[in-house]
Amino acid sequence: MASTPFAGVLVPVLTPFTRSGAPDAGRFVAFCRWLLEQGADGLAIFGTTSEANSMAAGERMELLDRLVAAGIPPGKLMPGTGACSVTEAATLARHAVGHGVGGVLMLPPFYYKGMSDDGLYAFIADVIGRVGAAALKIYLYHIPPQTVLGLSLDLVGRLIKDFPDTVVGLKDSSGDWSNTAALIERFPGFAVFPGSEVFLLDGLRKGGVGCITATGNVNVPGIRKVYENWRTPQADALQAEITLARMTIQAYPMVPALKRIVAHFHDDPDWAAVRPPMVPLSAAQSAALLADLGKIGFTLGDKRREAAE
Amino acid sequence: MASTPFAGVLVPVLTPFTRSGAPDAGRFVAFCRWLLEQGADGLAIFGTTSEANSMAAGERMELLDRLVAAGIPPGKLMPGTGACSVTEAATLARHAVGHGVGGVLMLPPFYYKGMSDDGLYAFIADVIGRVGAAALKIYLYHIPPQTVLGLSLDLVGRLIKDFPDTVVGLKDSSGDWSNTAALIERFPGFAVFPGSEVFLLDGLRKGGVGCITATGNVNVPGIRKVYENWRTPQADALQAEITLARMTIQAYPMVPALKRIVAHFHDDPDWAAVRPPMVPLSAAQSAALLADLGKIGFTLGDKRREAAE
Secondary structure (H helix, E strand, O other): OOOOOOOEEEEOOOOOEOOOOOEOHHHHHHHHHHHHHOOOOEEOOOOOOOOHHHOOHHHHHHHHHHHHHOOOOHHHEOOEOOOOOHHHHHHHHHHHHHOOOOOEEEOOOOOOOOOOHHHHHHHHHHHHHHHOOOOOOEEEEEOHHHHOOOOOHHHHHHHHHHOOOOEEEEEEOOOOHHHHHHHHHHOOOOEEEEOOHHHHHHHHHHOOOEEEOOOHHHHHHHHHHHHHOOOOOOHHHHHHHHHHHHHHHOOOOHHHHHHHHHHHHOOOHHHHOOOOOOOOOOHHHHHHHHHHHHHOOOOOHHHHHHHHO | OOOOOOOEEEEOOOOOEOOOOOEOHHHHHHHHHHHHHHOOOEEOOOOOOOOHHHOOHHHHHHHHHHHHHOOOOHHHEOOEOOOOOHHHHHHHHHHHHHOOOOOEEEOOOOOOOOOOHHHHHHHHHHHHHHHOOOOOOEEEEEOHHHHOOOOOHHHHHHHHHHOOOOEEEEEEOOOOHHHHHHHHHHOOOOEEEEOOHHHHHHHHHHOOOEEEOOOHHHHHHHHHHHHHOOOOOOHHHHHHHHHHHHHHHOOOOHHHHHHHHHHHHOOOHHHHOOOOOOOOOOHHHHHHHHHHHHHOOOOOHHHHHHHHO
């Protein structure tokens, strides 16, 4: 493999929108730069937390163009290629590979339900064929809560076997630890990322390579501490701290809550905007969320770091 | 309203693909023309049966361009605008309205689950605002088996109230007769189409205006007979006949089965091709399906008509 495989704490980056509802490239670039400064090992832009499927393919490609033009290292990027058609998924993947990204995060086609493993295999194989580039590194995206259609262990095994240099990892957002553990056990050398930091320590102990987690948008340093210290006696206490932060935030609708936190700590109210079908937190929800975070002493990573310096 | 509202038997048209996997505009135009000759009251192109979400937006728009250029009357067309982003849904709807279509069939955004009525309302209102054309006539598309996210009666009522000249009807593919009946009862003058001919007669008796049904691709004349004769003593027997045909076909995966039937009766094997994540019927399934249809004396509409003449 030419590219360095991903490992560590990856962030599915929130997408800011302007007051007129367009993706805000300026804020996006600044936020991606800040996340890398915070210690993020990679940026899984255009995932579920990014409201990527609430943007047209052209809007996503333009944001990627802007990121790369602004000097964000493409090797740190793992753009999502979420699409229901092989043509659009291939267009997004080809565009990303053209920018030299470290990999792409590939959703299965998510409109039809009850599709067979053969059909899902055909979709991914077709996209690989259409892209036709050895530089393509695919991280499969297993997220049945949204797709209502999973990637079975058999299907994953078949893809690894037939495309060993292309299908190199998986993000498991099933929330089902037994599935994550089975993936790690069954496919040694395959990069498995739990989709939540709640499973970070368990994953690392089992042979996982890190996590790709929504709350990374507001807590890279805390999550990185578990990643850096997972073999030390402090590991469980550090894990308990980030699990508590996660649980506090996910008591609210996740994406609007994260955007509200960013808006608050970055003193930038417009960051709270979401695209339909999501709705922003109400004023009461926002106040309750910030109060809950205050109770556990939560601040954004950089502020915590500044306080320690 | 400037345009004539739809009523009767509408067909969500199958999309043919070439051997290289591209949408086949030539076959598509010919098939649409044949369906209208068979008596279809409208063509709901780019729906679930059309594998529309397995095509990029550009592919769908090009097919619509080709249909209109070939002389298919735009007033007979109800293109689907299925998309998860307001931007793409608006692009598709604007393009369709620009061609003077009779209406569009609008899916809710289907990636995220558990979205609120407020969020779904905001999505549809945003699309209407972005299109900004009085000629836009929206038929809502309620199909929880695929979207896993429904359009509640309250949401439908709110949309009708706020956009009375735009939100004019609904296709109910829930398969839940009580929901269809409730829609008809609660919203007089709103055009409710069951998504299956199984509910055609019940729907008409209750105040529905027809049906939009996948099996219309192979049985317009049979279904039209129920529509034309629903007040006659033959109605129940005619309904039983089309219900039997439907049940026979839907014992197989619907879209591949319908394409197999078209391939067989039109003597055109390439028609059987589907796009991933769907897979064609196996040889054994194909043989069994055709045998099952033979047992009930099923033939394509035009052949039946020829035999009667």
